[in-house]
Amino acid sequence: MNVAVDTQLPVQRIGFARKSKAYFALTKPRVIELLLVTTAPVMILAQGGIPNLWLVLWTLVGGSLSAGSAGAFNCYIDRDIDRVMKRTSKRPLVTGELTDREALVFAWVLGVASIVWLAVLVNLLAAVLSLAAILFYVLVYTLVLKRRTPQNIVWGGAAGCMPVLIGWAAVTGSLSWTPVILFGIVFLWTPPHYWPLSMRYRADYASVNVPMLAVVRGRTVVGLQVVLYAWATVACSLLLIPVAPMGILYSVVAVLAGGWFIFEAHRLYSMAIRHDEVKPMRVFHSSISYLTLLFVAVGIDPLLHF
Structure with missing residues (x-):
């Protein structure tokens, strides 16, 4: 069966609160929650105690921006199949709450912001690992593996493992x-x-x-x-x-x-x-x-x- 033609829904006039909620949904917040659960404990383990709380905050914010960027890119790339699948029928690009252009710009802004944030406030290694996570999830999993092989989630899942490396690198500066x-x-x-x-x-x-x-x-x-x-x-x-x-x-x-x-x-x-x-x-x-x-x-x- 062929996937439905990727057509942009008519743009809706929506309020600021609803628009903000749509942008938030684009980041796949439930995925971010799970990633944060694996980041903070690793930072404690790396420190052998409570690390600098500002460092923890900067790392979690940077990691959230990175994961949000990857999620937004994924929603943009997969918008054609999301408009067919029932499971994804409430995503903002399907409902028309966001345009394709808005989603793409948002994904780029979050991605660039996450790299700069981590490089300036955490360290360069954490920023590089964050960039690698975004590129792997978007290019390797979403664009290459997802629609081609049943092993997609096995190898593509490596992107979701990066927060533990980022958390450790944030504290120690090494792996x-x-x-x-x-x-x-x-x-x-x-x-x-x-x-x-x-x-x-x-x-x-x-x-x-x-x-x-x-x-x-x-x-x-x-x-x-x-x-x-x-x-x-x-x-x-x-x-x-x-x-x-x-x-x-x-x-x-x-x-x-x-x-x-x-x-x-x-x-x-x-x-x-x-x-x-x-x-x-x-x-x-x-x-x-x-x-x-x-x-x-x-x-x-x-x-x-x-």
Whole structure:
């Protein structure tokens, strides 16, 4: 099936408050929230205690601008399929609250502002990593991978791992094995987090020829991949214990929360094998809770020894 023709909807006259809300929605704020959850705790771990609070603020603001820019570019590039998919029917370029030009200008302004902000107020390495995240998400994931391969979210998800590197670089001015492992946790977590969502919206992705794994493979295959990546995620999280090193709090949370995440992944797979009604959003939501708990433990654990 061909994707609908990309036509610009008539421009609506809307008030300042509604316009501002539309710009905010363009940044994909829920994604930003998740990225911030992984940034601040890493800064505490890098410092071995509470870092300079101004530095934390500058880093979180710069990271939010960077992620918002990537999200806005994504909405602009994918506006043709967003106008077809039900899941994205409320996005501002679909509703006509923003024009294509407004979205593109906004994306560029946020992107440039984020790089300058981080370079001036944090450090050059954080700014370079932020630029790399934007370019990877926009050029590699959105333009190259998303519409061409079911592995899109696997490799494209690397952009979402950059905040842990940015947070570490903001405090130390360098990188080491600890942030690399943290990067690996988020990288391996992304597929079992997103693939259940793609199962829920399989028809949407199929309607616009986006080859998400759930579109090109059966539920059993997707369920098995979710299980394998969940195990890999938890295994990677345990590597942080001897390398960082982490204390008892992180160790307990990593084991218990990781066990819960794996259980939910196996539950999804079992339901797919038995041809029961699959509830993929349960794994989707539990994956968010798992990552949040894990990174909260990353931030609290060093404070117990401060």
